[in-house]
Amino acid sequence: MRDESINVWQTSIMLFLLMFANKILIxxxxxxxxxxxEGILCFIILFVLEIALITLxxxxxxxxxxxSFVQLIKEKFGKITTIIIYFLILTYFLxxxxxxxxVTYMFFKDLIYSExxxxxxxxxxxxxxxxxxxxxxxxxxxxCQLFFPVILIFALFCVVVSFIGxxxxxxxxxxxFSDIILTSLKHISSFGDAVFLFVLMDKIEFKxxxxxxxxxxxxxxxxxxxxxxxxxxxxxxxxxFMHPYAIFEILGNIKDYGGLGRIDVIAxxxxxxxxYFQMAIYLKCFSVCFEVLLPKLKRAYSLVVFDFLFxxxxxxxxxxxxxxxxxxxxxxxxxxxxxxxxxxxCTIFFLIIKSNKERK
Amino acid sequence: xxNNFSKFIKNTxxxxxxxxxxxxxxxxxxxxxxxxxxxxTYAIVTAIxxxxxxxxxxxxxxxxxxxxxxxxxxxxxxxxxASGQSISEAMDYAGLYIGREVGLSHVKTIxxxxxxxxxxxxxxxxxxxxxxxxxxxxxxxxxxxxxxxxLQAIKTLDSSSSIKVDTLIEFNNSYIFSKESTLxxxxxxxxxxxxxxxxxxISLVGEDDEGVGITASTSNAGLGDSMASGxxxxxxxxxxxxxxxxxxxxxxxxxxxxxxxxxxxMRNLNFFDSSxxxxxxxxxxxxxxxxxxxxxxxxxxxxxxxxRAGFENxxxxxxxxxxxxxxxxxxxxxxxxxxxNVDFKNISKKAINTLEFKVKDLISEGxxxxxxxxxxxxxxYRILNNTDHKAMKKFMDSLEDxxxxxxxVIFKVSPQIFSS
Numbered sequence: 104m105r106d107e108s109i110n111v112w113q114t115s116i117m118l119f120l121l122m123f124a125n126k127i128l129i130x131x132x133x134x135x136x137x138x139x140x141e142g143i144l145c146f147i148i149l150f151v152l153e154i155a156l157i158t159l160x161x162x163x164x165x166x167x168x169x170x171s172f173v174q175l176i177k178e179k180f181g182k183i184t185t186i187i188i189y190f191l192i193l194t195y196f197l198x199x200x201x202x203x204x205x206v207t208y209m210f211f212k213d214l215i216y217s218e219x220x221x222x223x224x225x226x227x228x229x230x231x232x233x234x235x236x237x238x239x240x241x242x243x244x245x246x247c248q249l250f251f252p253v254i255l256i257f258a259l260f261c262v263v264v265s266f267i268g269x270x271x272x273x274x275x276x277x278x279x280f281s282d283i284i285l286t287s288l289k290h291i292s293s294f295g296d297a298v299f300l301f302v303l304m305d306k307i308e309f310k311x312x313x314x315x316x317x318x319x320x321x322x323x324x325x326x327x328x329x330x331x332x333x334x335x336x337x338x339x340x341x342x343x344f345m346h347p348y349a350i351f352e353i354l355g356n357i358k359d360y361g362g363l364g365r366i367d368v369i370a371x372x373x374x375x376x377x378x379y380f381q382m383a384i385y386l387k388c389f390s391v392c393f394e395v396l397l398p399k400l401k402r403a404y405s406l407v408v409f410d411f412l413f414x415x416x417x418x419x420x421x422x423x424x425x426x427x428x429x430x431x432x433x434x435x436x437x438x439x440x441x442x443x444x445x446x447x448x449c450t451i452f453f454l455i456i457k458s459n460k461e462r463k
Numbered sequence: 464x465x466n467n468f469s470k471f472i473k474n475t476x477x478x479x480x481x482x483x484x485x486x487x488x489x490x491x492x493x494x495x496x497x498x499x500x501x502x503x504t505y506a507i508v509t510a511i512x513x514x515x516x517x518x519x520x521x522x523x524x525x526x527x528x529x530x531x532x533x534x535x536x537x538x539x540x541x542x543x544x545a546s547g548q549s550i551s552e553a554m555d556y557a558g559l560y561i562g563r564e565v566g567l568s569h570v571k572t573i574x575x576x577x578x579x580x581x582x583x584x585x586x587x588x589x590x591x592x593x594x595x596x597x598x599x600x601x602x603x604x605x606x607x608x609x610x611x612x613x614l615q616a617i618k619t620l621d622s623s624s625s626i627k628v629d630t631l632i633e634f635n636n637s638y639i640f641s642k643e644s645t646l647x648x649x650x651x652x653x654x655x656x657x658x659x660x661x662x663x664x665i666s667l668v669g670e671d672d673e674g675v676g677i678t679a680s681t682s683n684a685g686l687g688d689s690m691a692s693g694x695x696x697x698x699x700x701x702x703x704x705x706x707x708x709x710x711x712x713x714x715x716x717x718x719x720x721x722x723x724x725x726x727x728x729m730r731n732l733n734f735f736d737s738s739x740x741x742x743x744x745x746x747x748x749x750x751x752x753x754x755x756x757x758x759x760x761x762x763x764x765x766x767x768x769x770x771r772a773g774f775e776n777x778x779x780x781x782x783x784x785x786x787x788x789x790x791x792x793x794x795x796x797x798x799x800x801x802x803x804n805v806d807f808k809n810i811s812k813k814a815i816n817t818l819e820f821k822v823k824d825l826i827s828e829g830x831x832x833x834x835x836x837x838x839x840x841x842x843x844y845r846i847l848n849n850t851d852h853k854a855m856k857k858f859m860d861s862l863e864d865x866x867x868x869x870x871x872v873i874f875k876v877s878p879q880i881f882s883s
Binding site: 231 | 848
């Protein structure tokens with residue numbers, strides 16, 4: 104039990120890393136395509152939903168500090184419902200992993216490694232994320248902690264420097280409220296990452312007042328994501344939709360106009376670092392869900408099953424950016440029901456039933 | 464010794480990541496060593512030229528860097544020509560002719576024949592924007608000569624001097640007489656509310672023509688041409704041409720040329736922009752206590768501007784507060800005798816006032832150009848809309864011709880001149 108637990112710092116760092124997942128590469132451009140500059144509001148709306156999810160988790164964790172989410176559901180909804188819910192959560196993580204991988208792969212392929220096949224990417228990526236997921240959670244948390252200062256410096260550098268190239272102002276008030284809401288719903292699958300907290304709930308050591316730390320890291324990451332989007336829209340204004348990879352493009356803009364050399368390489372390193380950790384966290388969650396569904400099988404089996412399914416989806420279904428965007432916009436939002444509906448509803452029902460019982 | 468080694472190997476193999484690292488190094492490192500050099504598989508293109516044939520085919524010219532082992536620092540370039548129904552097809556043919564893949568990631572300049580701007584040029588430029596190897600910061604030039612001839616001129620220039628055409632355009636933004644011209648700036652204008660953008664115009668003139676230019680040979684005898692199945696560029700043999708950047712600019716609306724602006728007209732429009740660093744204003748026939756019927760040239764060395772917007776009774780008003788820092792750089796006066804060391808810092812109040820009136824007139828002329836062509840390149844729509852969206856919407860709804868909004872906007876310009 105000791106090895107499988109992480110402290111609140113490590114949890115907050117993982118949350119920080121996941122808050123960047125899919126949000127600083129193609130998302131600003133897609134938001135602009137559908138909602139113009141008001142795409143910034145889409146970020147804010149979806150981060151508010153994320154805050155609601157985190158608040159719910161903190162509330163649940165305070166009430167039941169040592170109980171796992173699976174125990175809570177099993178207690179109130181029975182074994183079969185638990186299996187269905189965990190199967191859905193497992194599918195959700197698999198789908199998110201596929202999206203993150205595809206977006207990152209397309210980013211590297213389009214900009215640097217146009218000649219390399221996805222086999223090389225899979226060889227470079229799968230063993231490492233498999234290994235990180237196979238590690239006990241404490242060791243993984245420490246690895247995140249070790250790399251966090253480097254990642255934070257890169258992230259801060261990208262955000263601060265990106266404002267150097269912004270010498271123009273975009274056109275505001277071009278999208279209606281319904282445009283903003285529809286765009287937010289269309290890309291809701293890029294959010295809801297805080298659901299990992301529920302899956303790892305029993306493994307997180309949580310003391311009184313620790314919620315502030317979680318919120319601090321969440322706020323830091325979300326502010327940075329919004330700042331990246333703001334600087335991107337201010338740098339490219341009307342042509343923002345023509346630049347698919349925001350964080351790379353804004354540093355590229357400085358290279359072109361600010362004469363700072365090839366600093367876009369920093370964006371590449373930053374994306375590479377966070378992708379490894381994001382995918383490893385999701386895979387860890389996939390593995391935990393797998394163990395709930397098939398408790399007799401060892402952890403290694405979950406990784407083998409994941410690798411098998413992942414390669415099939417990635418290699419056979421999603422081979423280019425267009426398909427990836429279609430997948431992210433049209434298919435994956437339905438899976439977001441898991442993070443924004445099923446998990447919160449289960450939690451709320453459980454809390455209401457419990458509090459009613461306590462009153463009686 | 465052997466024991467220690469086997470212990471080391473055993474310990475190392477305990478780390479799965481080390482095995483992954485070894486795998487990648489052995490397989491991909493080995494494969495990389497066996498690969499051809501990129502310069503052997505790719506033709507490094509530094510400039511693209513596009514012409515239209517009489518049969519409406521695309522005539523593509525590629526200024527290609529040919530790596531040759533040499534002791535000097537000279538770079539060898541060749542112009543490769545190919546044609547096709549689309550740019551993609553012409554690119555494929557060009558690759559076929561030189562026996563390499565066409566690599567566009569080093570392209571710095573795109574040269575388009577002016578005929579492209581008779582229609583919406585963005586339709587023809589679609590390939591260039593979609594191509595991920597091409598940066599949107601690539602300079603775009605329009606020319607009256609054939610683009611292939613222009614590339615021949617660049618070729619000589621690149622091979623024989625340190626002057627590069629892309630840097631020639633890069634500095635356009637530094638001068639008040641011209642404007643930045645890249646794929647990005649063109650599309651930014653195209654997607655703006657008034658769909659107006661600029662494209663730099665550079666002409667290819669004869670050696671004896673007036674104006675300052677860079678002499679470059681447009682000789683047609685080259686490796687690329689012979690590979691291009693004898694497709695003639697129509698250019699002259701060994702003729703010396705000058706590449707002349709006078710600051711002339713195409714004003715485009717929806718990607719189509721509506722006017723060719725002179726450098727003076729561009730100066731008038733650039734007072735709304737803060738990016739220029741160099742420029743000058745001339746006052747003719749000026750008299751005061753220091754000068755008599757003199758021509759004074761003032762050099763601009765700094766400027767600050769503040770553009771505000773407001774609505775009065777539903778009428779949009781633009782306030783331009785302009786601070787120009789100038790120094791008197793040249794005086795032309797008949798019978799001028801320099802009797803003492805003239806301190807140019809003491810420019811009279813009359814000269815300052817004259818200069819302020821002159822600037823007002825120039826700005827007014829600039830605004831009139833934009834009104835005439837309904838081309839809002841100074842983003843007045845954006846400024847008004849961001850200031851008061853509701854009032855702007857009401858104002859736009861009240862217009863019969865919504866594109867003609869500039870004619871209904873009042874400009875209040877307050878130039879302030881500071882001399883040193």
